[in-house]
Amino acid sequence: EIVLTQSPTTMAASPGEKVTITCRASSSVSYMHWFQQKSGTSPKPWIYDTSKLASGVPDRFSGSGSGTSYSLTISSMEAEDAATYYCLQRSSYPRTFGGGTKLELK
């Protein structure tokens, strides 16, 4: 099983601040995918195939990485970005998610 480790677990960012969330895989994966979840709602696809933005995702978000190290970056934090973000690998079964990064507005 490929274990995904996200860091940090929680963080707070001020409006306009740059934010980076990392996801490290225990084995190499082809792509990394990201989801955003706000409290009490279903997850939403956010970034897929490492760097492609899902429909409706603002272009202040970006994704990058390869092999075992991936990241999600927000160029300039906005209030609506406060949420929990999860990475996902589907290179092998079982599909695995990272533990999540809770991003709060400072």
Next chain:
Amino acid sequence: EVQLVESGGGLVQPGRSLKLSCAASGFTFSNYYMAWVRQAPTKGLEWVASITNSGGSTYYRDSVKGRFTISRDNAKSTLYLQMDSLRSEDTATYYCTRRGYSAPFDYWGQGVMVTVSS
């Protein structure tokens, strides 16, 4: 508009069974792989099972293998999760999700709560 609507959740005693359903609409159900993902209270997301578009192949996480069965009825555009021998650790919100052609899990249902407790 793509819609996934789960049903069948509730409170069940340990060792008992429950069957979840997910009614799909707004797309050609038989063309897509589908999956169940769960989330225990205050915890993260956990993939449970997947099924190919024809239903010919299924995949499970180890902790549910032999207890859960994912299936589908393409004529009814409905996905199922039969859950037997339920344990307290199966307590979670269960989401039905579609595997898109490019993005994985591109649509999600609203989720259905399953509570396993005596």
